[in-house]
Amino acid sequence: MSTQVTEQEQEEQETVEEAVEQTEAVGAARAAQVDYGFMEEKAEQEVRDAETTVKLKVFRYDPEVAGKKEPRFDTFTVPFHKGMTVLDALMYARDHYDSSLTFRHSCRQAVCGSDALFVNGRQRLGCKTQLADLDDSEGPPGTVTIEPLPHSDVVKDLVVDMQHFYDQMEAVEPYFQTDEYPKGELEEQRQTRENREKIKMSTRCIWCSACMSSCNIAAGDNEYLGPAAINKAYRFAMDEREGEAQKQRRLEIIEQEHGVWRCQTQFSCTEVCPKDIPLTEHIQELKREAVKSNLKFW
Amino acid sequence: MHEHDVIVVGAGGAGLRAAIAAHEEGADVALVTKLHPVRSHTGAAEGGINAALRDGDDWTDHAYDTMKGSDYLGDAPAIETLCSTSPEEVIQLEHWGMPFSREDDGRVSQRPFGGLSFPRTTYAGAETGHHLLHTMYEQVVKRGIKVYDEFYVSQLAVTDHDDPEDRECHGVVAYDIRSGDVVGFHARNGVVLATGGDGQVYDHTTNAVANTGDGPAMAYRAGAPVEDMEFVQFHPTTLPSTGVLISEGVRGEGGILYNKEGERFMFEYGYANNAGELASRDVVSRAELTEVNEGRGIEDEYVYLDMRHLGDERIVDRLENIIHLAEDFEGVNPLEEPMPVKPGQHYHMGGIETNENGETCISGLYAAGECACVSVHGSNRLGGNALPELIVFGARAGYHAAGRDLGEAQIPTGPSAGTEDETGLDTPVSPGALDSPDEDVAADGAMVDPGAVVESAVERERTRMTEMLENDGRNHAEVRQKLQKAMTENVNVFRREQNLKKALEIIRECREEYQDVAVSDPSRTYNTDLIHTIETRNLIDIAETITLGALARDEFRGAHWREAHQERKDETWLKHTMISWNDGQPKLYYKPVILEGEEKTYEPKVRSY
Ligand SMILES: Cc1cc2nc3c(=O)[nH]c(=O)nc-3n(C[C@H](O)[C@H](O)[C@H](O)COP(=O)(O)OP(=O)(O)OC[C@H]3O[C@@H](n4cnc5c(N)ncnc54)[C@H](O)[C@@H]3O)c2cc1C
Ligand code: SF4
Ligand code: FES
Numbered sequence: 068m069s070t071q072v073t074e075q076e077q078e079e080q081e082t083v084e085e086a087v088e089q090t091e092a093v094g095a096a097r098a099a100q101v102d103y104g105f106m107e108e109k110a111e112q113e114v115r116d117a118e119t120t121v122k123l124k125v126f127r128y129d130p131e132v133a134g135k136k137e138p139r140f141d142t143f144t145v146p147f148h149k150g151m152t153v154l155d156a157l158m159y160a161r162d163h164y165d166s167s168l169t170f171r172h173s174c175r176q177a178v179c180g181s182d183a184l185f186v187n188g189r190q191r192l193g194c195k196t197q198l199a200d201l202d203d204s205e206g207p208p209g210t211v212t213i214e215p216l217p218h219s220d221v222v223k224d225l226v227v228d229m230q231h232f233y234d235q236m237e238a239v240e241p242y243f244q245t246d247e248y249p250k251g252e253l254e255e256q257r258q259t260r261e262n263r264e265k266i267k268m269s270t271r272c273i274w275c276s277a278c279m280s281s282c283n284i285a286a287g288d289n290e291y292l293g294p295a296a297i298n299k300a301y302r303f304a305m306d307e308r309e310g311e312a313q314k315q316r317r318l319e320i321i322e323q324e325h326g327v328w329r330c331q332t333q334f335s336c337t338e339v340c341p342k343d344i345p346l347t348e349h350i351q352e353l354k355r356e357a358v359k360s361n362l363k364f365w
Numbered sequence: 366m367h368e369h370d371v372i373v374v375g376a377g378g379a380g381l382r383a384a385i386a387a388h389e390e391g392a393d394v395a396l397v398t399k400l401h402p403v404r405s406h407t408g409a410a411e412g413g414i415n416a417a418l419r420d421g422d423d424w425t426d427h428a429y430d431t432m433k434g435s436d437y438l439g440d441a442p443a444i445e446t447l448c449s450t451s452p453e454e455v456i457q458l459e460h461w462g463m464p465f466s467r468e469d470d471g472r473v474s475q476r477p478f479g480g481l482s483f484p485r486t487t488y489a490g491a492e493t494g495h496h497l498l499h500t501m502y503e504q505v506v507k508r509g510i511k512v513y514d515e516f517y518v519s520q521l522a523v524t525d526h527d528d529p530e531d532r533e534c535h536g537v538v539a540y541d542i543r544s545g546d547v548v549g550f551h552a553r554n555g556v557v558l559a560t561g562g563d564g565q566v567y568d569h570t571t572n573a574v575a576n577t578g579d580g581p582a583m584a585y586r587a588g589a590p591v592e593d594m595e596f597v598q599f600h601p602t603t604l605p606s607t608g609v610l611i612s613e614g615v616r617g618e619g620g621i622l623y624n625k626e627g628e629r630f631m632f633e634y635g636y637a638n639n640a641g642e643l644a645s646r647d648v649v650s651r652a653e654l655t656e657v658n659e660g661r662g663i664e665d666e667y668v669y670l671d672m673r674h675l676g677d678e679r680i681v682d683r684l685e686n687i688i689h690l691a692e693d694f695e696g697v698n699p700l701e702e703p704m705p706v707k708p709g710q711h712y713h714m715g716g717i718e719t720n721e722n723g724e725t726c727i728s729g730l731y732a733a734g735e736c737a738c739v740s741v742h743g744s745n746r747l748g749g750n751a752l753p754e755l756i757v758f759g760a761r762a763g764y765h766a767a768g769r770d771l772g773e774a775q776i777p778t779g780p781s782a783g784t785e786d787e788t789g790l791d792t793p794v795s796p797g798a799l800d801s802p803d804e805d806v807a808a809d810g811a812m813v814d815p816g817a818v819v820e821s822a823v824e825r826e827r828t829r830m831t832e833m834l835e836n837d838g839r840n841h842a843e844v845r846q847k848l849q850k851a852m853t854e855n856v857n858v859f860r861r862e863q864n865l866k867k868a869l870e871i872i873r874e875c876r877e878e879y880q881d882v883a884v885s886d887p888s889r890t891y892n893t894d895l896i897h898t899i900e901t902r903n904l905i906d907i908a909e910t911i912t913l914g915a916l917a918r919d920e921f922r923g924a925h926w927r928e929a930h931q932e933r934k935d936e937t938w939l940k941h942t943m944i945s946w947n948d949g950q951p952k953l954y955y956k957p958v959i960l961e962g963e964e965k966t967y968e969p970k971v972r973s974y
Contacts, residue, residue, distance in 0.1 A: 131888045150606045150696065162842040166894040167886030171404075173573040176609045177693065178495055179404040195693050222543065223891045229401070242503035243462025253418070253452060255459050257471030263464060270464045270496060274403050306462065 110163035117146030121198055122210040123156055125168065129223050138221075140212075141165070147198060147207040153186055154193035157213065157225075170225035177341060180273030183280070184225055185214040190277035190339040216280040232276045235293050239300040239320055245309050262307045269302040269349060271342040278336035278346055290325040294336035294346040297321055301349040304356070315360060322357045330354075366819060369395040369511070371766045372552040373559060374518045374537060374580065377405035378494070378755035379734025379762075380559030381501035383723075386763030387557075388508050394767070395511040397518055397539055397550060399575065399896070402502045406561055406573040407755065410494025411612035411686060413476060413486035414752035416455040417448065422483040424448040425964055431750060432960075434480040434645055435743025436923035437939065437969040438593070441962030442775035443739045446721045446761075451753035454760065455487055463500040465489045466683065476683070477617045478748045480645040480974070484617075486749040491612050491686035497752060513550075515542040517896050518579065519830075521556065521587045522549065522822035523727060529588030529945065530779040534730035535815035538826045542896070545889025547827045549819040555766030557731040558584060558717065559759060563907045565900075567710035567857075568849035571603055571610040580736035582903035584717045585910070589725040590780060590945040592738040592956070594907070595914030596714035596924050598746055599858050601649035603709030605667045609694045611706055613748040614684055616642040620672040622653070623703075624661040630668070637974040644974035647745045647924040650708035650858050657707070669703035708858055712751060714742040714924070715914070718778050718943065722771045723762025726779025733762040740776070740941065743958075744923025776959065780945055783954040790917050790953060793866040794873045796909055797951045833898060838883030841898040848875045848901075848908055856912050861928040865916045872909050879905060909951065914942040917953055935969050 114120055123143045129135035143160035154172055161168040171181040175194045182193040187201055187208075201208040219227035249256055278294040279285050285293045292300075303309060304317040321327050327350055336346040371387040373380045376398040387394040396402065417424040427448040432439055455473075459465060465473040466488055477484040489496040505512065520538040524531075536551040560580030564572025585591050601622075602611040616622075622642050624630045631637050636652035637644030644652075653668050662668060672680060672687075677700055680688065691699045716738035723731040723739070733739075734755045741754055765771050848871070855868035879902060886894040920934040921927055940955040960967045 129888050129890060131890050135888075150694075162840075162846075166840050166842065166884075166897075167888065167892075169886075169891050169893050173400055173404055173575045174406060174409050175574065175607065176409060176690065178408045178492075179400070179406070179573065181400070181404045197693075197696075223888065226891050233401075237506055240507075242507040243500070245462075248460060253456050255456060255472050258467055259471055260467045260469065263467045266464060267490070270499075271492070273408070273495070274401075303462075306464075308462070 107163065113146045114144055119147045119207050120144050121147045121156055121207045123160055124210055124212045125157070125160070125225070126214040127224055128221055149199070151198050151207075152194055153184070153191070153196045153198060153211065153213065154182055156198060156211070157193060169223050178273060180275035183216055183275040183277045185216055185280070187212055190216060190281050192275060192277070192341045195341055216276060218280050218286045219276070229276060231289070232274070232279055232295065235279070235296040236274065236299055238292060239296045240317075241299045241303070243303065243306070243309065244313055247310060256308045258306075258308055266302050266305050268344050269298050269305070271344055272298055273342060275341060277339045277341060281335040281339045283333060283335065284329050284331060288325060288329060291329045292321065292326050294350065297327060297330075297353065298344060298346055298349050301353055304353065318353070318357050318360050321353055327354050327357065366549040366551055366816070366823075367395065367513070368551045368553065369393050370552070370554045371395075371557065371763070372397060372537060372550050373557045373763070374398070375405070375559035375561060375734070375736070376400075376402035376502070376512065376514070377407035377559060377561050377734060378497055378501065378752060379759035380557070381498070381505055382756045382759030383557045383559055383733055383763035383766070384510050385501065385504055385508065386760040387767040388510055390764055390767035390769050392554060392767035395513060395550070396505070397513045397516045397537065399515065399517045399542070401514040402505065402512060403499060405498060406576055408495045408498045409571070409573065409610070410497070410752055411491045411610060412478065412614040412617065413488030413493045413749045414451075414455055414497070415478070415481065415485050415747070415749040416451040416487055416753060417483070417485055418452050418455065418473070418487065419475065419485070422485050424452065426482055427451075427485060428962070428964065429967070430481050431741065431747060432743075432967045433970070433972060434745055434747040435741070436745055436933065436972055437935070437960065437967065438740075438743030438922060438941070438958055440740040440776050440959040441967055442959060443721050443741045445962045445964050447741045447750070447753060447757050450757045454753065454756040458497060458500055458756070461500050461504050463489065463496050476614060477643065479613055479616065479640070479643045479649070480747040481749070486617065488614065491614050491684045493752065513539070516540070517542055517899070518583070519899050520822050520826050521583050521730065522819040523587040523730070524818055530726045530781060532588055532727045534587070534727050536819040538819070538822045540830065540896070542891055545892060547823055547830060549823040551816055551819045552729065554768060555729045555731055557723065557733060557762045557766055558736055559732070559734045560736045562735045563713055563904070564710045566849065566852050566904050566908050566911065568846070568853050569603070569608045570710040571600055571608050572710065577900035577903055578736070578907040579900060579903050580732065581717050582906045584725065584730065584732060585906060585944070585946050587727065587730070588946065589727050589730060590718045590943045591910050592715055592718040592740065592941050592943055593744070593914065594715035594910040594944060595918055595942060596742075596744045597710060597911060598646060598712040598714060598924050599650045599708040600711035601646055601653055601708050602670055602706040603711070604691070604695045605705050605707050607694045608709045609690055610711070611670060611687055611690065611704060612684070615670060615672050615687060618672070618679065618683055619675055620670055622649070623669050623671065624656045625663050626661055628661070630656050630661070640974035645745055646748065648974055651926065653706075653708055654858055663705065667705040667707040670706045671703040672699055673701070673703070712746055714738065714744065714746055715911070720774035720776040720778050721761065722765045722774050723758055724765065724774065724778065731762040731766050733758040744925055777956075780954065783943055783956050784940070785955050787917055787953040787955070792913070792916065793870050796869060796873065796913060797876070797946070797949065830895065833882075833884045833895060834887060836883040838881045839878060840885065841882045841901040844875050844878050844882060845897075845901045845904060848872065848904055852908055852911070856915055859926055859928065860915055862916070865912055868912045869909070869916070872905060872912060875905050910944045913944060913951060913953060917942055939969070
């Protein structure tokens, strides 16, 4: 029993030493350019003091800087604490070792949609992903691999070009359109609770693009509207306040060649959506609505 | 150089509303924003938006509640404008399709909120801000308004007349984050600043990482005074480990607070015998910290907020988002256990001085939203009053900048509106006085050609950024962390003179250390290192104005508590603290509060809940 404990202790000791080594390697590269004295010493001390650490294997690429044009992975070792998220760890690495490490983030609470990343092979929001949840073992995972969202052009490090995603969103006329406004200026356009409930999940989208990045069809067909845009169309098509005529117009938009019929019901979008939007279900429902409306017209 | 009639800086609730308004007025308008619009922090607002919409409610009651909540430091013309206009603005959102929660009869739902005499907080689940932001962005897309997203505005292009009231703003300078270009934006009619909050001054905040007070700091250095900066709102229910907000909606729906002993302390210890958990935010925040300081906190840090008794169905219907936040960010399932909560920085009542039309004292420069202080919140903002502020004053600033006549403003602006200067303030260090003040101020030689004013600002900014990129030096993160820590330790919910002075000394150190800051990432593409470095300078300026204001105001009003001054001093302090940046030095002066509105005159009363 006691030998076991010692072995375990020894192992832990080794991990920490290795961690410090890694840290130093990255640190040294930086120190060559800039004097980071204070921060780096502090970081190394923190890593030594930490009971547990996490290794981040992070994708790096900068089209402009000589040594960084070739994509590569850098490893950062950061001290782990309970409740730490992938985003916390990235920020630690940036603020203590390499301030050129680039990623988008803002709200830290899963509402701004800016930090969707490819973490251990899956699309996730960095801020909403607890390091401790990344593998089955208790405590922190050994190494976490962080890459930019697949199927998107990389601008730098973890930042991808979102333009295509925005374009697809805009293609579905993502704004409320009704011809029938209530008479009084202060009168509401009444909506039943049931109808509000029906569109509720679809209104939660934060435009993070995780779904689009996970979709095989979107990867192969650049014109495919994709799950987020179709979900946006659903949000309006199902809103009773827009009226029947408008709904038909919306169905025509999503029925176009690169619209709903491209979806092959693989569910990958639904699996990764951080807002739990039942994307595949919404797409299927729109397909059914489209069929129904076709029957009506022809 | 880009040229438009109206340039709106920032695309949160206030910026989007300003842009739509200017567009309605026929102006060619552009939104310039460092984040894509849907990433703005307005999306994080949870609880709701106040508007007197129902029979039995009246906007004058809303105005009275707001004045009382402000602890009589709001300006009546601004409060009356806010409360009388918010119903039509909220219904406007509804007409734009915003998915509000609904009653059985199909009308929008309203709920009770702290400090309100009527349940007038209109909401969309516990994600009101998300829906408001997206609904307005949709309208911007519909109108085809030009958006320059991921453009970081770092400087205003203002003429350099000696007196700020003679200056004119002709545009802004921005760093194109994607390409690294420094570009000028010339505004033919006006610039509207809508850059949001500055919670990053503190290390425990509900605010986004991007909330760094850029707008107020830029306007301040260009000569527009900042107002009531000492009034920082701490929200009583934030999650201890991250600062993520648990909406006031939880207490609005009947959530209760209790301490380690299981006591419902708001009543048990008499903090608010009538309103209990629904007392105003400053009252509840102080109550919680008193519990912790007196040893009745849990783990010496927080208290519990419990909503289990509301029943799963009601929680899922109205506060579903809270379940996810508590689970994801604190590992607590609030359907089964109480949530740990403590106060955290949340909102800044102070900001760029404006009048009801959104104008600052610099002609052509407007401000709206959290970065501005039109003075509707006074010393304490009521929950649900920021979102109506965004749309009411965002719209007014947009209309005015585009040329609509909104009538003569009642609120005077600029140093000449001040009554008395502060002479006797005893500060430990002379604040702000470091060399190179000119980098901040406007163009050289009183230039008349607006385009040239913008060009010259662009040139100065190019030089400044190149220097930062080429020089070696310290990492800004070090300075930022030191500043945040100092503010949290010394300029928090409870304020003591010696701590405020300590904070000023540390801020001064940060300012000196900042002189050696350099950007280590040499890249032009997406250089967040450069952006964060510029933001850090803004945080230093904001922190200094907060602390100076707090030191000057030796009374206890609203969110501002002073240890040695435990009463509200209406004889001397019914006035705003104003700070302007003159020749590289902050100057403090005062401006009287306007308690006389068109509707009525508000008499200061004892504030009890
Ligand atoms: C968690 C939370 C919950 C809240 N809940 C409520 C609530 O229920 N009810 C309520 O009334 N209020 C609430 N508030 C307050 C309210 O949401 C905010 O005051 C308000 O959303 C601020 O809006 P804004 O438009 O002024 O700024 P933001 O929405 O923060 O937008 C700022 C914009 O400025 C841009 N920007 C900033 N700096 C620059 C720069 N240098 N260059 C270019 N662009 C720049 C950003 O990109 C962004 O687009 C809450 C606040 C928080 C933090
Ligand atoms: S649908 Fe879900 S995954 Fe797709 S963009 Fe919206 S929030 Fe992200
Ligand atoms: S930082 Fe906003 S969603 Fe993660």
